[in-house]
Amino acid sequence: MIKSYFLSSFRFLRKNKLFTGINVFGLAIGTLCCLYILCYVTGHLRYDRHHAEADGIYRVTTSIKLPSSSRDMATASPPIAAAMKQDFGEVKQYTRVIPTLGVNQHLLRYQGNTYYEPQALLTDSTFFDVFSYHFVYGNPKTVFKEPYTMVLRKDVAEKLFGDKDPVGQLVELDNAWEKRPLKVTGVFDESLGASHLEAGMFICINGYSEDIGNNKTWSGNNYTHTYVKLHPQANAAALERKLPAFLERHGGEEMKRGGVSKVLHLQPLTEIHTTAGLAADTGKPVSRTFLYILVLIAVLIQVIACINFMNLSTARAAKRAREVGVRKVIGAGKFSLIAQxxxxxxxxxxxxxxxxxxxxxxxxxxxxxxxxxxxxIHFLHDYTVWIALAGIVLVTGLAAGSYPAFYLSAFQAVKVLKGNFSNHISAAGVRRSLVVFQFVVSIIMITGIIVIYSQLQYISSKDLGFNKSQQLLFRFPTNEAKDQSEAFAQAVRELPEVKAQSRMTAIPGQFEYNNWGVYLSGGDVAHSIHQLNITADEHFISTFGIKLLSGANFHPGDSGKALINATLARQLGLNIADAPGTRLFTSIGETLEIAGVIQDFNLQSLRENVKPFMLLYARNPQRTGTLMVNVHSTDYPRLLGKMEGLWQQHMKGYPFVYAFMDEQLQRLYQSEETLSRIINAFALIAIFISCLGLFGLAAFNAEQRAKEISIRKVMGASVSGIIQLLSKDFLKLVLASFCLAAPVAWWAMDRWLNQFAYRVDISWWMFATAGLLALIITLATVSLQAMKAAVNSPLKSLRSE
Known part of the structure; x- marks a missing residue:
């Protein structure tokens, strides 16, 4: 019997090639998307799960509330980790990870080989007691037993040592902090799994930076990424409830004097990579909502492919009605037909x-x-992928085949054999509903494309309050490079294409840790206004084209002066015109004089409102480490060639590295751009699969109405009239889809846009464009079959009448 079922099924599928092709191709495309998204999402969800006792490791994060602002940070103050180990028996071990603040490039030298490594992290000697890595060379238990030691990632070690064992070798590390030899004690790779701690090298804090490791400040200096490993029986939620009293006990008085309020949290290690939004985070976290959106897209694409199968199967029920009737007459039961x-x-x-x-x-x-x-391709080695594939086959097969199976098996044998195979279930109504669902999804996705594209265009074209175009960025990563940089800067300044240039410690778009408080005479630290600040020379505002609202710019030799933005002036209660000359007192014990007030500009992402900001005068601009050059040129290859020649002349021994300011800023929106590309691609796939089903239904509809069309043509109907006749029912379904999709699309896009402080308004034209595109796509798809049916000769359909 099974052989008979298989043969009849095979014959039917082979005979109905269009039906089979549409179903197989649609399901294949849907499965491809579903499988890829599954691999992508599970890859992100598996971050940090390879560490031993990963479920018992937590990062200590900090919620900071200041008189003028608040923020959630992925970091904590330096002494918190050791104090938690001492105070709480639940803590088995701790470690701290410290980014090399303000240092973006580390020059490694070994026997004539030089290499720039941008990713370096300082760690406690207990780092490998908490985290698990596969070591190619060295022993993780002993690599940090000595001071001045480092562990290299495999690819970094290969650039310096080739395929030799580097353990015991001395590598000179040169950066903006210091220049010293460090001993290589181990080499690791990432074969165990991905981690949110992305680093080409880990450097032991012991000896390398005693001042950082021994910092005792509780109210500020939130620059350490603090991790605790708890004993297996410990309760993390109970421990977190003890942290307010712990913080008050150790740092309460200090925080009160500084006007700082802090709350500590325990963030599970396995959730760090999928928790975006914390300031000063390491790695590149992804939003869990973003992953949910991808999973939803995968499911919807697979559902759309299944709908095609259901619609075409029920539409072509007439082709199989007699087969079902005959099988029932010779004894086939309902359940055996369902099984077939x-x-x-x-x-x-x-x-x-x-x-x-x-x-x-x-x-x-x-x-x-x-x-x-x-x-x-190694994803095929993962057994969970094959389990997922088996699940896709079963779920897709059941979802796509359930309704057709029950529909076809419900035919009454006597009526079918008499030519009447109507069923109490309204197949046509179900088909229309499923087509509407397909186009609801498609219209929502098209609207998403339009809104996301509009927001990204708004971000890229919005006036940020400073000139971001035609700005070239150069960094000097070591003290020796800084010493040589002034000659390079002077030579660049003389190029005719250069309009202006400035030296500074940081650039807009770069996270800035300098955020201490300022207050006026008569105030106190507890009520100070915290602000972000950059140290720069007198050319900063002219290079960036920032408007001076009052007062004067810096002058060479200025000391103890600052330019503040309008937001900081307002929060201090100062009138912009009268602010210059006012004395400012700081929470770090310095006194400054306001030289002038500059216009507000977006120092960070457009997800956030303009923050209080202060520009400090660089007493020694040469030591700032960053050079921004404003140019006017239409021939960048020629200009960069000139600059490279000057670099090689004045910066010997350092690779020529540059960046464009606008590209640096665009990286702030990398997740949005990725989402845009994904939505664009998968929306097109969803629409394509929907059109496949629509094409099949239109072909079936034309086939079913062949005699009606022929009679209409004999009676004088035009080709355009017949195309209109066959298309109008489908166009009505698209209009119904639009009415259902518009409110859902508005709600979803409004929620997405809420993450931006500066956003586009959702306008009617976005929905109208999406609906119009859906109508055009439908009309183009259906018209192909309608045209074919309209131009066929009536004799073929009427000769048997």
């Missing part, structure tokens, strides 16, 4: 998966470029 039709569905689903796998392998480079991921 579900079997066909599972067979098509299996074929689709077998087609999807090689397609996915072939498209991996494009998809990885789209998502900025690094998924490779």
């Amino acid at each position: 039709f579900l079997g066909e569905s599972f067979l098509l689903s299996l074929i689709s998966v077998l087609i999807a796998i090689p397609l996915l392998i072939a498209l991996l480079p494009y998809l990885n470029q789209l998502t900025q991921a690094s998924i490779n």
Whole structure:
């Protein structure tokens, strides 16, 4: 019997090639998308799960409330970790990880080999007691037993040492902090799994930076990433409830004097990578909402493909009605028929998966470029992928085949054999509902494309309050490079393409840790206004084109002066015109004089409102480490060639590295750009699959109404009239879809835009454009079949009448 079912199913599928092709291709494309998104999402969810006792490791984060602002930080003050180990028996071990603040490039030298490594982290000697890494060379238990030691990532070690064992070798580390030899004690790779702690090298704090490791400040200096490993029986929630009293006991008086209120939290290690929004975070966290959106897109695409199967199967029920009737007459039961039709569905689903796998392998480079991921063919070695594939076959087969199976098996044998195979279930109504659902999803996705694109365009074109275009950025990573930099800067200044240039400690868009408080005479530290600040020379505002609202710019030789933005002036209660000359007192014990007030500009992402900001005068601009050059040129290759020649002349021994300011700022919105690319690609796929189903239904509709069309043509109907006749029902469904999709799309996009302090308004034209595109796509798809039916000769359909 099974053989009979298989043969009849195979014959039917082979005979109905269009039906089979649409279903198989649609399911294959849907499965491909579903599988890739599954690999992408699970890859992000697996971050840090490879560490031993990962479920018992937590990062200590800080919520800081100041008189003028508040923020949630991924960091904590330096002494918190050791104090928690001492006070709480639940803490088995702790470690701290400290970014090399303000240092973006580390020059490594070994026997004539030089290499720039941007990712370096300082760690306690207990780092590898908390975290698990696979060591190619060295012993993780002893690598940090001595001071002045470092552990290199495998690819970094290979650039310096080739394939030799580097353990015991001395590498000179040169950066803006210091220049000293460090002993290599280990080499690790990332074969165990990905971590949110992205680093080319880990450097032991012991000896290297005693001042950082021994800092005793509780109210500020929130620059350490603090991790605690708890004993297996410890309760993290109970421990977190003890932290307010712990913080008050150790730092209460100090925080009260500084006007700081802090709350500590325990963040599970396995959730760090999927928790975005914390200031001073390491790595590149992704939003869990973003991952949920991807999963929803994958499910919807697979559902759309299943809908095609259901619609085409029920639409072509007439082709199988007599088969069902005959089988029932000779004794086939309802459940055996259901099993047969579900079997066909599972067979098509299996074929689709077998087609999807090689397609996915072939498209991996494009998809990885789209998502900025690094998924490779090795994903097939993961048993969970095969479990997922089996689940896709079963779920897709059941979802796609259930309704057709129950629909076809419910036919009454006597009525079918008499030519009447109507069923109490309204198949046409179900088909219309499913088509509406498909286009609701498509219209929502098209609206998403339009809104996200509009927001990204708004971000890229918005006036940030300073000139971000044609700005070239140069960094001098070591003290020796800074010593040589003035000659390079002077030579660049003389180029005819250079309009202005400035030296500074940081650039807009870069996270800035300097955020101490300021207050006026008669105030106190507890009520000070915390602000972000950058140290720069007198050319900063002219290089960036920032408007001076009152007062005067810096002059060479100025000392103890500052320019403040309008937001800080307002929060201090100062009139912008009268602010120059006012004395400012700081929470770090210095006194400053306001030289002038500058216009507000967006120092950070447009997700946030303008913050209080202060520009400090650089007493020694040469030591700031960053040079910004404002140029006017249409021939950048020629200009950069000139600059490279000057660099090689004055900066010997240092690679020529530069960046464009606007590109640096655009990186702040990398997650939004990735989401935009993903939505664009998968929306097109969803629309394509929907059109496949629409094409099949239109072909079936034209076939069913062939005699009606022929009679209308004999009676004088025009081709355009017949196309209109066959298209209007589908266009009505798209209009209904638009009415349902518009409010859902508005709600979803409004929620997404709420993360931005500066955003576009959702306008009616966005929905109108999405609806119009859906109408055009539908009309183009249906018209192909309508045109074919309209131009056919009536004799073919009427000769048997």
